[in-house]
Amino acid sequence: MLGVLGGMGPMATVDFMEKVIRHTPASCDQEHIRMVVCSAADIPDRTAAILGEGPDPLPALRATLRRLEAAGATCIAMPCNTAHHWHAALQAGTPLPILHIADAVADRLGPPEGARIGVLATTGTVAAGIYQDRLALRGYACGLPDTGGQDAVMRAIRLVKAGRLAEATAILRREAEALAAAGAGAVVMACTEIPVALAAVEDPLRACLVDATEALARACVAACRPGTALAA
Amino acid sequence: MLGVLGGMGPMATVDFMEKVIRHTPASCDQEHIRMVVCSAADIPDRTAAILGEGPDPLPALRATLRRLEAAGATCIAMPCNTAHHWHAALQAGTPLPILHIADAVADRLGPPEGARIGVLATTGTVAAGIYQDRLALRGYACGLPDTGGQDAVMRAIRLVKAGRLAEATAILRREAEALAAAGAGAVVMACTEIPVALAAVEDPLRACLVDATEALARACVAACRPGTALAA
Numbered sequence: 001m002l003g004v005l006g007g008m009g010p011m012a013t014v015d016f017m018e019k020v021i022r023h024t025p026a027s028c029d030q031e032h033i034r035m036v037v038c039s040a041a042d043i044p045d046r047t048a049a050i051l052g053e054g055p056d057p058l059p060a061l062r063a064t065l066r067r068l069e070a071a072g073a074t075c076i077a078m079p080c081n082t083a084h085h086w087h088a089a090l091q092a093g094t095p096l097p098i099l100h101i102a103d104a105v106a107d108r109l110g111p112p113e114g115a116r117i118g119v120l121a122t123t124g125t126v127a128a129g130i131y132q133d134r135l136a137l138r139g140y141a142c143g144l145p146d147t148g149g150q151d152a153v154m155r156a157i158r159l160v161k162a163g164r165l166a167e168a169t170a171i172l173r174r175e176a177e178a179l180a181a182a183g184a185g186a187v188v189m190a191c192t193e194i195p196v197a198l199a200a201v202e203d204p205l206r207a208c209l210v211d212a213t214e215a216l217a218r219a220c221v222a223a224c225r226p227g228t229a230l231a232a
Numbered sequence: 233m234l235g236v237l238g239g240m241g242p243m244a245t246v247d248f249m250e251k252v253i254r255h256t257p258a259s260c261d262q263e264h265i266r267m268v269v270c271s272a273a274d275i276p277d278r279t280a281a282i283l284g285e286g287p288d289p290l291p292a293l294r295a296t297l298r299r300l301e302a303a304g305a306t307c308i309a310m311p312c313n314t315a316h317h318w319h320a321a322l323q324a325g326t327p328l329p330i331l332h333i334a335d336a337v338a339d340r341l342g343p344p345e346g347a348r349i350g351v352l353a354t355t356g357t358v359a360a361g362i363y364q365d366r367l368a369l370r371g372y373a374c375g376l377p378d379t380g381g382q383d384a385v386m387r388a389i390r391l392v393k394a395g396r397l398a399e400a401t402a403i404l405r406r407e408a409e410a411l412a413a414a415g416a417g418a419v420v421m422a423c424t425e426i427p428v429a430l431a432a433v434e435d436p437l438r439a440c441l442v443d444a445t446e447a448l449a450r451a452c453v454a455a456c457r458p459g460t461a462l463a464a
Contacts, residue, residue, distance in 0.1 A: 032273035041264035
């Protein structure tokens with residue numbers, strides 16, 4: 001049973017679950033993947049902690065992982081990119097495999113030769129180097145917004161969490177286009193709030209966006225139903 | 233922490249969670265309601281069991297309730313109308329309050345004097361009399377589709393579970409319009425798959441539809457955050 005360490009934010013967790021369901025080949029309830037989901041919305045802000053401006057979320061992440069274990073989860077996913085700063089610490093404390101969202105993204109990218117990958121993420125994810133480090137291991141170089149652009153991305157992410165989608169969409173579209181214009185062959189939506197805001201964006205931008213939430217959802221379906229062809 | 237006994241079907245559970253989040257007044261993650269959700273997609277078909285054509289889902293419902301208790305839930309909701317046939321049996325086995333979806337619906341209806349309420353539901357929900365009994369206690373009379381109409385509603389519900397939304401929408405719209413034309417002042421979408429299919433329907437039909445999923449979501453927000461004004 002898939003355990004989802006979620007609530008960061010709550011709507012991003014719902015978006016993730018929908019993507020797991022959509023990528024599962026099923027014609028009735030009973031063919032779907034069983035999930036237990038903790039929407040632990042009270043986990044302290046991950047970016048604030050990485051920047052040294054807020055409390056450590058690790059105790060709350062660990063407590064939520066315990067709840068998932070108690071409920072019977074056998075494999076864990078965290079639909080929050082920034083929380084992956086604590087991936088190794090969490091993995092060290094559980095026998096259950098915790099899928100890594102950046103690995104799931106790397107599995108969806110084309111060949112790495114000379115490819116520059118744009119990354120739209122929280123300031124915490126960028127400061128912690130989560131994508132820079134993990135994608136470098138697979139041969140990719142990361143392109144990031146400049147300081148003003150990064151501040152705008154973070155502001156947009158907070159707008160999504162507050163339900164102000166239209167304002168967030170305008171900002172994120174502009175920053176994604178700037179990364180593509182600067183030479184990124186693909187732009188990763190590396191915060192789970194971002195695909196919620198960019199769900200309706202059209203080509204040509206659409207074609208170069210990589211949805212980290214969807215990549216993790218596909219990895220979960222593959223892990224929970226090995227050997228099954230994914231639904232398109 | 234709200235415990236959601238879900239997975240019946242999986243997409244209906246996601247729809248329910250989204251409605252809980254949307255009706256919670258919150259401007260950041262930490263203001264949202266904590267939830268633990270079991271998407272127990274393997275619970276046997278509820279309608280088949282009520283009609284004597286399939287295995288009893290009560291043991292699987294009870295096992296899922298145990299998982300929610302183990303994870304720390306303090307209040308339970310089931311976003312599946314048909315599963316409420318086992319509401320009393322489940323409530324008898326747990327100290328946690330289990331909200332009743334038909335009571336949540338009744339709380340959203342206008343004054344009962346002479347009001348006839350149309351009910352679109354699974355054949356199991358209709359055969360078990362879940363809405364007829366519960367709404368009669370509050371002074372409402374139920375209007376139901378005729379046999380051919382009920383068969384069509386059940387077919388449409390299965391189409392939603394299989395991801396075939398457009399076909400389901402056409403059938404459900406026709407059956408809802410028939411109930412309204414037969415004198416129902418309101419038509420309850422009393423299966424959690426139905427609002428997924430009728431999400432985009434317009435007035436005048438829209439105005440007379442009552443979404444049982446949304447009613448349950450509002451009741452959960454009120455139960456988990458007493459004294460808080462609901463978001464519109």
